[in-house]
Amino acid sequence: MINVGIIGEAKDTVNENNIAKTLRSGELNVYATPSMVALMEEAAYKSVQSELEDGKGSVGTVMNVKHLSSTPIGMEVTAKSELVEVDRRRLVFKVEAFDERGKIGEGIHERFIIDNEDFQKKTDNK
Template sequence: MEFNLKEGMEATVEKTVTKDDTAAKFGSGDIDVYATPMMVGLMENAALNAVDKELPDGYATVGIHVDIKHLAATPVGMKVTAKAKLEKIDGKKLYFKVEAHDEKKKIGEGNHTRYIINKEKFFSNIK
């Protein structure tokens, strides 16, 4: 099946950090700053928002690889913005450059890979 995706597609998502987004709450640390897993999730969300809306009905993408650096801490109450740009398409594999910023600085960067799936087939294989 042919998909209507092009290298260069991108999306940006943002959220304000709450206590529920902290390392202490998530269990990945004991400090009330933005948790690395939450940042990675926001980056993944930006990547899927860049492409999933262009896929035909019944198709979606799933994350299969992340290589992320968390560069700086972000306190509760500050806004975080994640951006993903589709860098390469290899069949059903989609390679993204991702980064995140808070209101003052870059807080994360890296690469993320997603894979295009047929949802019905995917769910029938995991039961």
């Protein structure tokens, strides 16, 4: 049973692979918004994965975030998630990201619990 209040965390270091210039989300050598979003999603999905039945997983369906501040190459970024709502298979998380100087992002992320095998088969048959 998944309950409100589960906390998650994921970390990343800004490098040539996760900057805006590399990911085509801008021209600067700063932590890319898509990288921040992926880190937030990682914190959320990993926080609940061990609570799910074998063969179950979760997929992201909504990500509504603000990227508040830029982060340079070399700095560590930490994403945090908190499960704030459970509605049957729908999970809602408050997500935030921080670099070594403070908060760089915040928002809401939704995931749905799925059967991994069924979901993969459905996708493969598109």
